[in-house]
Amino acid sequence: MEEPETYTGALERALHISGSEIGGECRVASERARRIRRFLPWAVLLPAALSGCGLIDAPQSMLNPAGPVAQDQLGLIDSSIWVMTLVFVVVAGALLVILLRFRWRGQTELPPQWEGSTRLELLWTIVPFILLALLAVGTVRDSFVLAAPEGKNVLKVNVVGHQYWWSFSYPGTNIVTANELHIPVGQKVELVLTSADVIHAFWIPRLGGKTALVPGRTNIMWIEADQPGTYKGQCAEFCGTGHADMRLLVVAEPPAKFAQWEQQMEHPVVQPTSALAQQGEKYFASEQCSSCHTIGGTSFVGVVGPNLTNLAQRQMIAGNLLPNDAQDLAAWLKDPQAVKPGSLMPNLHLSPDKIKALVAFLQSLKTPAPSGSV
Template sequence: MKRAAVILSSALLQSGCGGVQSALNAQGPSSAALKALIIVIVAVCVVVWIAVMIVLVAALLRRRDARAVPDHVLHRPVMAAVAATVVVVAALTVVSFQATRRLAPDENAAVTIRVRAQQWWWQFDYEDADPARAFRTANEIHIPVGKTVRVTLESADVIHSFWVPSLAGKQDLIPGRHNVLTFRADRPGIYRGQCAEFCGLQHAHMAFLVIAEEPEAYDRWVQVQRAGAVEPENPEASAGKTVFMTRQCAACHTIRGTQATGTTGPDLTHVGGRRTIAAGLLDNTRGSIAAWIADPQTLKPGNNMPLVPLPAEELRQVSAYMEGLK
């Protein structure tokens, strides 16, 4: 346990999930429409607040006895305020409707991804007309810059919410229902996404990354993802593969091209090429992988990965194997 604690402390020092996460850093048409809506609403609220403050100060400074003022004169400001409220609310409703139209599904999307949310990680299936060209990954998606991406959303357990503030608005993932969201990235970058609906103990640790890259780079990434797992290049990693296949790991995880075909946990075929592990909890380093395997419940209490006791040597071997799956 002392060794696990040392590894855990080292991993936590390295932890973090990079990427931009701000609705004001709009990098696509959907997020730009929502940003404009935010600015309009804030501006209108500021003007209304200033107007109310002016009227309040004027009323406080007024010396005249209100009882001497005719009723119809007193009613004029009230009627004006009611009329102004109706106009403002109606205008904001129209503006909001126009903004949300930009989030409507696009059937002509270049990329279609089926997103399945689980407590507390994300499964991403890249769909294709040819099933042999489809593939699965987890907690990190790549998209081509300038191309519309269509995501179909579903949940395996409770209500979650898919939100990439820099690229699109929120959309819920509801058990038994399929929702759809489309978005586009206009420039390359790493954008952080997050579950935006409280979904349990580790809701705050349910993040993912969207990597927007030029179409050529995206195509290269897709070719790598469609291939099976690479074979270990050194004896330590080869021994780690043996440990993985003979322990409980292979019953919960899939590594394409091997005998591991479990579906309970994330697909690990190319886990070594991802930037983070545990849904954005830790940077993807060998130390972090070892810490996660050694004691996942300390790092992320309540998650569904059981503790698999491994001797120190086997822990090193498995972490070497995981690191090499790129």
């Protein structure tokens, strides 16, 4: 991103000057770029211009909305940026003029002793008031629009925050899962939020702003994804040592694929085929893993830790901190606190053999897609 055109394209994206869709790689829009360069004060926009691509492309960027909630919020952010830039330019311009024109140059006579002007003071009472009133309209409207999802076709998911992981359950089904939230594309999803311990906050910037999970209280927010994809986020209310590692993943899938996932979660099949994995299943019980973890399709029903049903189908482990592969699973089982400081999963001091068997077992936890599925 060295050429000025690209900077400008980035700038245009950062500030949403064009009405075109956002996201993806930066394009060169030289025609529009020239127009923008003529009209916009570079001093203010240069930092934004320099950063445009990085800002938009970041996986958790709120400037790259992927659903109506985040889109609404971005609209408000955009309009306020414009109003505020205007105010800044006026103040900075005035300071510049003062620096250039109204310096003391050794005069002995005093400047005009001006004590006030009702007209001017009314001007800068009323003009900001009008600017704010413009922003207030969208603020109030969006507050109500975003408060609760409208319509009948709303998928409800119960979310419970834990130090330092997320539990998701789908009312009306027996589906309980952890850390990876599956939702269908194009459908409003109502999240019913509460906490098992301290205050957390659910935040997927590309899908919408955050709402806190407060113990003893139920909060509601809704999200909707326009496109299939994986959306990242993380806990946004300080919740203890592991706060930074309490991450979130939303997997938005086309409705048919989501239905298939639901099917697999409703009827999980646990069939460890290798001898090693079968050994691991035994260790899961004998080493007390099962006193905290549930695995659908088995007799393990612990409820303290995350539900591990179909664990092998998830992308990440340890509160979405590590990729779900054999090596990281083994490191996690060996010493959870070394991987994720503050983790409440106890270090069971497992022998390497047992870890190997447990990893084999955990990697076998996937339910085959039903026949005739997409």
